[in-house]
Amino acid sequence: MPSPTRFPILARVLPALALALSLAACATNPPVDAAPPLSGLSSTYTDPYAWLENANAPDALAWVAQQNARTLAELTRDAPLADFTTTATLLAQEASEEGGSGALPSGGAVDGKDPAVTTIDGVRHVYAGSNCFGTLDPDAPPPAPGAEPVVVGRTCLVSLSRTGEDAVEVREYDPAAKAYVPGGFHLPYAKQTVVWLDHDTLLVARGWDSSGTAMTRAGYPYVVKVLQRGQRLEEAHEIFRGLVTDTSVSPAVFRDRQGHRAIVLVRRPTYFTTEHYLVEGRRTLRLGLPPLAELAVLANGQLVVKLGQDWQAATGRTFPGGSYVSVDLDAARHEPAKLRAAPVYLPGPHEAVTNLVKARSHLVVTSDENVRGRLTILTRADGGWKAQRVDLPDMSAISIKSSSEDKDKLTVSVAGFLTPQALWSVDLDSAAATLVKAGTPGFDASPYTVDQWQAVSTDGTAIPYFIVHRKDMALYGDNPTLLTAYGGFNLSRLPAYSATIGKLWLDRGGVYVVANIRGGGEFGPAWHEAALKTHRQKSFDDFTAVARDLISRQVTRSARLGISGGSNGGLLMGVALTQHPDLWGAVAIKVPLLDMLRYEAIAAGASWVAEYGSVSVPEERAFLASISPYQRLDPTRTYPETLIMTATHDDRVGPGHARKFAARMEALGKPVLFYESDEGGHGTRGLDDAARARGPALELAYFTSRLMGRRTDHAAGGQVVAGAAD
Known part of the structure; x- marks a missing residue:
């Protein structure tokens, strides 16, 4: 899910010192109400796996290492994992070569082929964006029509993350010299938003304590200060303070x-x-x-x-x-x-x-x-x-x-x-x-086509979905099919190219489906609002409707149908698994939310109350309890084998949800595979080619081995043929 803070718009020339003083003089707070404490987080059950929420606890990491070893051993034995990893890595390398020249957008050398990675003082960092400032050259002639004006003194604030987390270190960079500015602006590691007022003045939102962690309950800044060149952080002037119960406060400058x-x-x-x-x-x-x-x-x-x-x-x-x-x-x-x-x-x-x-x-x-x-x-x-x-x-x-x-x-x-x-x-x-x-192209697309079909949800709403398949696809209910969706935060699932999907799934006989369910932004605000809070079952029903439509059209059957989703899509997969376990042949749940009775207390979960509701509101708590996958696992039900994937350094959702769900499935005797990466955060930003390829290779090796066994080739007169995993 996205971060709630928006990167700011670049500002240009402003009278620095006078503006800074006037900003400090107008320090403003929003109306202050007594913030009620979070309530309702405790539940009637005792959680024996709460210790797994601590991302870096030694006992939790030992458990992770044990689970990783078991998962890799199983997929190496039962699936073409090594071949998939090699292919996915080559495709990732080709994508890197296609996508950039090995230079930061603001100029400057980086390590290897990945323009998202640089090294400072021997430590590898992830490039997370830049925000540049310069002044128009007063001695330059007016630019010709269509030409850009001459800018002098241009420097950039480069945001660098350690492992792809949302927290960043900000350093001032000179793109002409291809070096960090000696004695330039340098803001220590924290979740922060920084904008230029002028060459010597910044507006900064961050945690202003020594550790940079004094944030809202959601884990984002709520105090904005003016920082002058040469000032220490503790010398910055406060101009605005929100509430600790806010999601965030950030500055922006438009020109x-x-x-x-x-x-x-x-x-x-x-x-x-x-x-x-x-x-x-x-x-x-x-x-x-x-x-x-x-x-x-x-x-x-x-x-x-x-x-x-x-x-x-x-x-x-x-x-x-x-x-x-x-x-x-x-x-x-x-x-x-x-x-x-x-x-x-x-x-x-x-x-x-x-x-x-x-x-x-x-x-x-x-x-x-x-x-x-x-x-x-x-x-x-x-x-x-x-x-x-x-x-x-x-x-x-x-x-x-x-x-x-x-x-x-x-x-x-x-x-x-x-x-x-x-x-x-x-x-x-x-x-x-x-x-x-x-x-x-990363694969030969000529045998394939894309269609846009519709399913009808429980309440009669038409739900569109894309289906990517061979032009000569046989409709006998036997095609291995991978279905994915997101359905949250006003975000849309749009057509997207994946050479890995093409090479490792379509070329092996698979069908790929993307559902545009409610909760997303595909049709504007109303499409999103339809599935907020206690109405979220609509999103889950939409997803189920698409699955049933694929089966009714004889594209596939439950044993050949796999589902995959990450983040909010991981919650969707968890609900699909616990509400309709007999509908799926395989399930991949990635960087998910799964304990919806504690999500507000884990990582940045408190920022998503407007999306999911709060356990402190009785009606919303009752709904969350009714759909929360972690609590809805049923010892008496049969579940398909489930692959759960997360990342140790995910500081947005956190790895605790995934760990606890896997541990509970295992304790209930349900088939589960768990893999946790120690690289990257909530996504793949800054990962090198091999690390970026590892997750998709693992996932597709799992789906291939579970969904592409021996099957009937109806186009060949009913002959039984070996699947791609055989």
Whole structure:
């Protein structure tokens, strides 16, 4: 699941010292209410495996080592694990070579081929993003049309993680010298958000104690300070303090080509809700935006806002959730509580907006229409915005790779299930798209096709899903099928290219299915809200409906049907396993939440109450108890063998959920395999090629051995043939 803190927008020239003093003078706290203690975490059962929640406890790590050894031994004996690992590693190496030049985006050498890894003082770090600052050269002539202005004194704040965790160390880096700035900004390891005010001033949200761990209950910063170049952390000036019960507080600075700027402090009382404070000299003004809203860009003096809910502006007009609207910055300064808004982009009925960026003369929106990527150019016309679609390949995911507010061109990536990521250059004046670089295929896709089908959920809702299969797929209910979904946090499962899936699953006779269930963001805010808190069973029912649809269409049968999901998708897999154990032939649960009666007390779990509900609310606790996979394991039921995977250094979900679930399954005599990586965090960021390949190889070796045994080849007249694992 995503981190609740958003990386900030780059700021440019501001009068540093005067601004810092005025910011310190306007230090603002939100209204303070007595924060109720978390309650209801204790339950009527005694948890004999609570000791496994301590990620680095010696006894827990000893248990992990024992489980890892058993799992590797079993999959080495029963599955082509070594071959899969070799193939997956080669594919990962090819992807690394395809994806980068071995340089940080801000310049500078790195180790090996992976542009996400660098070494400082002999210690390997994971590159987690950069945020750069420079000033326009006052002596340079005006740039030619379409050219970028000359920037001098450019340095970058580079965020570095030890193992792919959310916590980072921040260091100032000079891309021209390809070196870290001697005596430059250096913020110790912590979960933190840092933005430039000017070359010598930062806005920082982090834990301000000596260990950097004084955070909200959710584990994120809630105090923002101004830090001057040369100051120690303890000398920084506090300008804003949230509550320990908030999810997080973070700063952002917006600027446009016309010289407007907006300094904004974003308080998140919950994971999804926001309060936006506009800093004006010694004043801090709360903007009258709805709780579900995000600032996107500042353009032509207009703050562009993405709405997560329907909103009636001060003009009386109501804008639908999922829209982009604009608010005049100067008007907001004068009447911050009564904001007038104008439409920028209103999505269609089956469309969900995903991103908006600004170019020199245009705004550009990416969206998904019926779960297919779209790119739309917005141009000022007749006091509003004219929209023009860009013609790009269908049945694909589209994302913006690079853009500049100084040019009317951008680069987008386009990828599908059978087409690797390709780079396209888009001329925003003409809306013409030109293929710049086609991706290198990792497998031969010519035998396969992609269809988009629909299942009908329990309440009659149509649930779309993608199915990737051979063009000559036989519908005799015997195809090994791997089904995956996510269904949470307003995040969408879009077409995505995986050479590993192609080579190690499709080429061995498998079918691959991605379900777009409620809880995700595939059709905008309403699709997400339909499965929040006590309504989450809808998401689980949607997933089950897709599985039953595949069986009813004779694509597969339960013994050949495997399911896989990670993070919130891991919770989905746990519920699918415990609610319908007879429906699956194999189950992979990755970096999951599984103990929903204690999730608020584990890692960053407290930040997700807005998604799942809280055990401190009786109705929500009752629902969580009814679906929590850890508690719903039934000694009397038969479960398919389950593979559970996690990471020791996952500081977002934590490894405790996965460990405890595996331990309980084992104690109940249920078939379970467990593997925990000591590399990476909640995902694969910063892993080298071999480490990045290890997880998929392990998972697909498991599914191959469990789902691709001997089966009938109906296309060959009913002859029994050996499966790929034989």
